[in-house]
Amino acid sequence: MLSLNRVSKVYKVGTFGGKDLVAVRDVSFDINEGEVVSLIGESGSGKTTVGKMVLKLIEITRGSIVLDGVDVAGVKGSAVKQYYRHVQGVFQDPFSSYNPIFKADRVFSLIRSEYFPEMPRTEWHDKVEAALRAVTLEPDQVLNKYPHQLSGGQLQRLLVARALLLELKILVADEIISMLDASTRIDVLNLLADLKSRGMGILFITHDLSLGNYISEKTVILRRGVVVEMGATEKVYGNPTHPYTRMLISSVPQLHKKWAQIESELAAPIAGRGGCLFHEAYPLAGRADTRTADEPTLAKIEDDHFVGCFELESEKASRVA
């Protein structure tokens, strides 16, 4: 449904914009119908940048984003408005997502005035109520209130309801539960799973591996703007191959298993090559490797499991651009 192809974002920094800062480099993956794709990375990995590029809030420097066969990377103007009918986003801080001086349900009226200006009031009212019920919110509990009168969980769900007012195909959820309490997190997460079962595709951006594992079909691990490992979730978590993925998994505090135990359960890592595009120590600029930087390769190590590693690539010889 939505595919990213060699998407990159380069910022011009320094006086007079002389230097290049590569925030995201050649990221490619797909989101299909009824699928949750987790984009996992730490701070500075570029995951939010990728999310904003999918939402066309940030311009794409290179690459293409194809929705149902149409490349939307370069479109502007009213075509972008059309794009937003199918692709919407929810962000991390529920309180920052609402204009504090207006009531919370103003986010609905914005949608109405831009996309459904002629819809009669009663029909719109019913539509809003249906969307609220789909996210398990009671209309009279959340309508006509100011943001500070509602809880974080309610606000996030309200934003999902807003997205449902349109003909949503892809939802970009950028760390939407990291600011919520533990007891409400799982409810919002289950809501995403519910949307998935109704045929929507969800890009779930997070730094929390346990959440990614809980809800997603595919996982993409991002490090400093480059995909280091990706594939089916059980394969990435079950057989983490890239040193970075292994480090992440061994550092996640799990319930019922201590860190020392997890580490010993992971098999020995692959020895890294100096100057590797994907290796732990890769600085992303000015590398000394002889391979061309324009052809990053993800090696396929098993069905639906790709790792950014030249060692593996040369061994398994299955080049995926």
Add this chain to the structure above:
Amino acid sequence: MTAVGQVDAQSEVTAPLTAPPVKQQRETLFFALRSKKFLISVSILLVLLVIAIVGPMLDPTDPLLQNGAHVMAPPSFHDGTWFGTTIFGEDVFSQFCNGLRASFFIGFLGGGFAALLGMAIGFTAGYKGGWIDEILNMLTNVFLVIPTLAVLLVITAYLSARGVLFEAVFIGATSWPWAARAIRAQTFSLRSRDFIDLARLSGRGGWKVIVFEIAPNMSSYLFLTYILLFGGAILIAASLDFIGLGPMGAMSLGLMMFNAVTSASLVLGMWWWFVPPGIGIMALVGALYVMNVGLDEIFNPKLREL
């Protein structure tokens, strides 16, 4: 040392999730009515405004009418010259009232014009960023360093007649830079908030976002900026009038002082001629600035004293 039960200076804390918006407005009103700075300055302004509006109606004498028979008279209540007369026999009180009117007018118009320009440029530069921001920044900087006096002198050399409107436009066109700067900075910080992204995701763009999302969030700030521009315009106008570059054919407080000084009223001891306009300008501009500080305290919860 805070003993049990004593209220500390900074004990304001937001109650968790239960404060309705009506309470917020009432809170603002509560603090507004408690602020001495606000109350005193607003009273002074109201008094001056009443004088400016009602004065000329009470004393319909033409301020520029010269009455040779009644020159240099000190203030007296009997013959209706409450503030005395000038060296040409003009009624100082009616001059004062008309001048006050002109000051309010200039402040309103000049300040308003500067505010509009400042907002237009500040919002655009802050929201768009990039090269538009660079260009507008350059423009702002150029206007900041223009020697307004020199420009005015050159312009007046070419204009045959100058009215109050011209003065207002000129003041507006030269005092907007700092307002544009301040508004740009605020816009920058608001622009990165998620609700702006959400508005964009709702299909809104450009000016709609500025007018409906950003500006309302800065409303108290914009109001304060306008008040400062208002006061500033009055002050600039008074200075221009004082050096003779003011509008022709109208009376203003600055012009009164100009005339008073050039007619050697200081030497002649005609205090009733230059003291009222001086106090008038001081009171007007001073009250505006103090009201600004008071309003800042009211709007900004961190500065409030409980």
Add this chain to the structure above:
Amino acid sequence: MSLQVSDLKVYYRTLGGDVKALDGATFSIADGEIMGLAGESGCGKSTLGNSLIRLDGRMKYVGGSVTLDGAEMPIWDKTDMIPFRFREVSVVPQYAMSAMNPTRKIGLMISELVKSRGMAYSDIKVELERRIDIVGLQVDVLKRYPIELSGGMKQRMVMVISTLLNPSLLIADEITSALDVSTQRAVAETLVSFRDHGFVKSMMVITHDVSILYQIANSILIMYAGKLAEKAPTETIIGRPLHPYTQMLVGSLPEVGVRYADKKLSGIPGSPPSLLKPPMGCRFRARCPLAFAKCVEEPPFVEVEPDHSVACWKVAGPNA
């Protein structure tokens, strides 16, 4: 020695009345124990942690006592607490990133700090350098400005500074929340190493992340809406929680390995009560699936088995 807290009550002053943020906490921490203090936002855990070291302007001490190593701590008086702060009890604050003066080199800042406590920099220099080495930083970090360090490095530096005088009790307030997963582990393990090296005797680790506590804490205290809910050794809290809130809380955490398709987890419906006018009786009553008639009376926090205390009528019995 140890920490004993008895019926501690600290409220917040607001225009609308007192917010009963911490309403009667009684527990103790033994020597060498790392106690985790967990709960959701608004439960009072930060209030509890802060009240043990410094009450800020909005907080009002209402009652209760705190005894550290046998001596009572006068937490209600800012001046009388000065000899205790930094020496007996110390804190690693929530935003440790910004806890260091950005315009001072770190070494200079530390020397000013110890001078204010009546000691010379030369007294502590050797020990300071040793500890910097133990946490995995280079000694030349003393010559750097805070902005030159990464988040995890700053966090560790603040931990070293806070424990310089070997306090008896260290309060760590959400120190891992703003960090990346990889740094979280390093910082959490550093915390444990401080206890193992003897730099601090006991610790109170405040966080909302129960899984971090599982990794490093000896015991966990769960708080809800200003009251204590359950306290037990870590394995017990995670493996056999007794309080309904603890059970639902632990049950809502996805451990790595649990997938939605296999086992759908559920959260706790509803939200915590307002602390301005808290409900009568047990504060969890409105959201508790086991609530019954007795719950309109406030349950006491009692020991139901050795080292395991719960505040629940269902668990402790109606005659507790």
